Amino acid sequence: MVPALERRVVAVTDTSADDSAPSGSSPARPGRWQGLVRTRPELVVAATGGLLMLLTSGRYGYHRDELYFLEAGRHLAWGYPDQPPLVPAAARLMSLLLPDSPMTLRLPSTLIAATVVALSGAMARRLGAAPAGQVLAAVTTGICGFVLGMGHLLSTSTFDLIGWTLLTYLLLRLLQGGGARLWLYAGVVAGITLQANVLVGFLLAGFVAGVLVAGPRTLLRSPWPWIAAVLALLVGLPYLVWQGAHGWPQLDVARGIARGDSGSSASRVAFLPLLLLEVGPWLVPVWLFGLVRLGRDRVLRCFAVAFVLLLVVFVLTGGKPYYLAGLFPLLFAAGAQPFLDRVGRPWVVAAVLVLSTPALVFTLPLLPVSAVDPVIAVNYDAGETIGWPRFTRQVADAYAGLPPGTAIVTSNYGQAGAIDRYGGPLGLPSAYSGHNGYAAWGHPPGKTPALVIGEDPALLADSCTDLRTLGRISSPSDVDNDENGTVLRWCVPARSWRELWPSFTHLG
Known part of the structure; x- marks a missing residue:
């Protein structure tokens, strides 16, 4: 590592460090794409996607899980056998604001999806992308099947998606020399996410493993990461205590998922093909460029290692493909500008995006009920919102x-x-x-x-x-x-x- 860059990494203990200037990146570059859009274009993309989700969120009806969340919200507790308390509490709140409205119940998910899209564009900017690269990062994130599906329904995975995305954004800033207070933010985000979905623990473990394998190991020599870990545990402690007091039923649920008991379970053989399908097959080049770009960066390589490690872990343990959803906003952010630089032709980029639009049909309730069976063959959850x-x-x-x-x-x-x-x-x-x-x-x-x-x-x-x-x-x-x-x-x-x-x- 060059001395100047190492000083930036060590500076995570210095709260006066400049959080705004990106490192481990190339500066935004002018060129043929520069005049396409103006500053903060990801916000426009995020608002457009959010509006589409809002306008379609009331079609078909409640998902079976949402009906369960509504009833769980009437039995508020610090935990349930299959989930932490945050989503039932959110369902209770939204039902109090406007009862019997799927659109209102799903409003948090709509806002979460729009925020994830904006964060992907923001991460692309921090990684040196020009405005067009920021737009591409936001658009590819917005038409990713994971983001569309989780943005349409209220679910524990939706809150997991925003938690992972916020954490990767904060960790990216820390790797680029951000101040110690970012560790405190990361600890709070991790703890709150734990109150919605326990999978955030895998992200944190994967990131630590990535740092140990690929560096920069100086990141973990500071006390701040460990203070953040303690803070996360404190915020998530009520749910952990509840699980312990009830014999850890969440582990039984996880074993059932691994056996294929869940309607959306995937076999180990089908895991990778389903992952590629659910993200969007035409978007594979963009996020693969991102994975390679991160893997070549000495400071950011830990993200690439974490992704590969978690992919292996979830395949071996019988997890679901969407467990990795929260890392794709970062992969799209990292890959957008390299994809533009390598492809260099606007028509190719346009073709990739147009060919990816069927994801809208397979994730959002756009078709009449009489024509929805082909969608259900790909997206099990669509059928569970009907009838x-x-x-x-x-x-x-x-x-x-x-x-x-x-x-x-x-x-x-x-x-x-x-x-x-x-x-x-x-x-x-x-x-x-x-x-x-x-x-x-x-x-x-x-x-x-x-x-x-x-x-x-x-x-x-x-x-x-x-x-x-x-x-x-x-x-x-x-x-x-x-x-x-x-x-x-x-x-x-x-x-x-x-x-x-x-x-x-x-x-x-």
Whole structure:
């Protein structure tokens, strides 16, 4: 490392260091692209993308996870078996502001996606990109399938995306000689992100491993990174204490994901192809340029090492491709200007972007419901936003012919959340479910007969003295989602629900 650059890295302990001047980068360069846009163009791109998401966020309906978050928000706690408390709390807040509005519920996600796009452009500028490079970084981030999908729905991964992006932005500034206060910001961001999604721990571990492998190791000789780590743990401590007190159920959820129990799980063989598909196949050259650019920079090489290490870890542990989503804004930022410099032809750049626009169709609710099955084949989550009011009406039709006081037991939290959200005006009671957080919110009293939705027939055969099929759910336009064809059954329990409930409880 050249002495001047090493002094910049060591300067992380100096709070008076200049945070604005980029190092480990080339200065913004004039040229054919220079006059394309003006200062801070990433904000225009971010605002445009945010507006598109806002205008489409109310179509189709709630996702099954969002219905669960709404109910979890009515049972506020420091933790749940499958997630930290931040997203249910956000769902509770948004439902108080404007109840029964998917658009309002998703407003935090829309703002997060727009902020991530702006941060990618800002990182490109810090890495020496000209205005056109900043625009390309923002646009490629904005049409990345991960960002579009997470920006459309309220989810724990959405908050993880902004947490990872903010952390990489702060760590980039620190590597470029930023002051010690940036470590404090990083600690707070990491702690808050931990209250939404535990995957942020992988980013921090990956970054430390990258620094140990590729340098600059002087970064870790300062006390500030360790102070930041302690601060992050303190902010995230309530959730960690809750998990410890309940036997770490999050680990059971992770094992279920690795087994393929989740609807969006990916096999180890399919991990990399799905990653390329979900980011956007035409965008591969841009972020690969970024990975190479980071790998060639002695100061920033730790980011490239961290990406490769985390890719290997998530493949080996059976993770999902989107676990890496938070590193792509940095990769696009690093690769935008090298891509422009190497390609040099505006029509090629335009072609890459135009060919990437189908990501909008596969992530946002742009098609009519009758034409959405091809989208569901690529994007499982699209199907889980369709048909919940119809589902609840069909449950209500079956329930109307049953004795008064019959309970409703569902096989998953989406079904239970839909009944709790839409069932009241149709005369339905609150639902019970043994799935994840719902399991702790109660079970039917005594030996109350129940309308059971979608449970394992073998389990019901062992649990019910009287078991009859009442009908099946049909989705709008026969959409191929998880609930289409779900069986409704009448069950008279053989024993009290208190005794049966452990058999109905499951995580995943």
